[in-house]
Amino acid sequence: MGLRAESEREPRRVYGLQGQELLFPSWKRGGGQARAQSGGRLRGEHERGSGVESFGQNYPEEFDGALDCISLAVTCAFNKHGTLLAVGCNDGRIVLWDFLTRGIAKIICAHIHPVCSLSWSRTGHKLLSASTDNSVTMWDVLSGECEYRYRFQSPILKVQFHPRNDKMLLVCPMKHAAILVNVDDNHSIVPLDDESDLNIVASFDRKGRHVYTGNAKGKILALSVPDLKLVASFRVMTGTSNTTSIKSIEFARRGDYFLVNAADRIIRVYASHEVLTCGKDGEPEPIQKLQDLVNKTMWKKCCFSGDGEYICAGSARQHSLYIWEKSIGNLVKILHGTKGELLLDVVWHPVRPIIASISSGVVSIWAQPQVENWSAFAPDFKELDENVEYEERESEFDIEDEDKSPQLHAEKQDEDEIVDVVTVEPIAAFCSSDEETSDTNALLYLPISPEIDDPEEGWGPGEMGDDFHQRGPNKINQFTQKKKRPKF
Secondary structure (H helix, E strand, O other): OOOEEEOOOOOOOOOOOOHHHHHOOOEEOOOOOOEEEEOOOOOOEEEOOOOEEEOOOOOOOEEEEEEOOOOOEEEEEEOOOOOEEEEEEOOOEEEEEEOOOOEEEEEEEOOOOOEEEEEEOOOOOEEEEEEOOOEEEEEEOOOOOEEEEEEOOOOEEEEEEOOOOOOEEEEEEOOOOOEEEEOOOOOEEOOOOOOOOOOOEEEEOOOOOEEEEEOOOOEEEEEEOOOOOEEEEEEOEOOOOOEOOEEEEEEOOOOOEEEEEEOOOOEEEEEHHHHHHHOOOEOOOOOEEEOOOOOOOOEEEEEEOOOOOEEEEEEOOOOEEEEEEOOOOOEEEEEEOOOOOOEEEEEEOOOOOOEEEEEOOEEEEEEOOOOOOHHHHOOOOOOOOOOOOOOOOOOOOOOOOOOOOOOOOHHHHHHHOOOOOOOOOOOHHHOOOOOOOOOOOOOOOOOOOOOOOOOOOOOOHHHHHHHHHHHOHHHHHHHHHHOOOOOO
């Protein structure tokens, strides 16, 4: 297979912001078209990174609305912090949603044919897209410009950024071995276990130290990066000692686990360290086997939750999402979308218990029900589940509290206390287990500015910027007062 790199900064066909959609994002609330079934149990969880104590389940429970991308959505991907959601459409466009405001932040005209796979870089500054037109493109998210474009001889099934190096890509073409692409160097073809078996799926592990590949005969290889030397291998066996085809391999963002979606309709969860310890032709045992024993459901897409404690799988026959607890393997929730729709993609939010699924070209959002928390409004407020007779304290309504313990030198202690308002503590939910500091260079949000039809002469950042440097900040105010602001 030939690989051709077009690393010149062309074409710049990007890219316009759609002003009307930015001002009026399409956000549909609803609950009548979706329902949820639960077989779970209550757990006390602390939602890391948000500072909010959650005393319920740490997984979605109900339909929370839909994102209308104008075009038909095909695939989607969250950035590392979950603030941006990239949606690939069937007309080749990539729609970037600000997930906090649920509004469109940018639209990139990326491909001619449908977008089939997306991947964010670690910092969020770059976005990788693959299309059925046999091309893979790297985009600068802020400017919307094409940085690199690679063209292959067959459609692309999956693309993935290296978890720690945005100069390295993993590409899985159809009917071809996976390819490890280095934008600053040549590409390398990932070795095969069987040269005749070209139905390959591949994925980086959590830290990008290994590439795991699976074929149609159930053989999984673990190869080191970047030299692609075989480190470990094993075969996925069914109960009758027969092999089964590997459909996908997914790694958890936290923890040392990965799942294997096989053609026998069983999702197997393995521990990476155990697989590497067993070495070549090992026989590691899966820590969990997940399946739908009643309906014998075939799984379209599987993924881990952000904390790695839950596993979500989407049915290939209908818009249904199954959620299991990884530690004990019990089914805790089934989320049902509209009947008659087929699921295309499903992703879990990196930090929060939110799932985004795609069916019939619409992105559906699944989240927890919003519960009022008055203790956040008043810290001393106590919530009651039932009526309780109030017992008055003896000194509660006294002018002076006689029972109050004397506090000596309290004011002096307050004066001597130094409050640190400069140090920014890293949020544990955004850091890997081997990191102590967060990435300060991460791209969290995209700047949004409305488009103005027929702006008046002299109104714009170019003219304003030149006058600001020449006249100084005091005269720029006089300059702006003479200009009439356009009507929106």
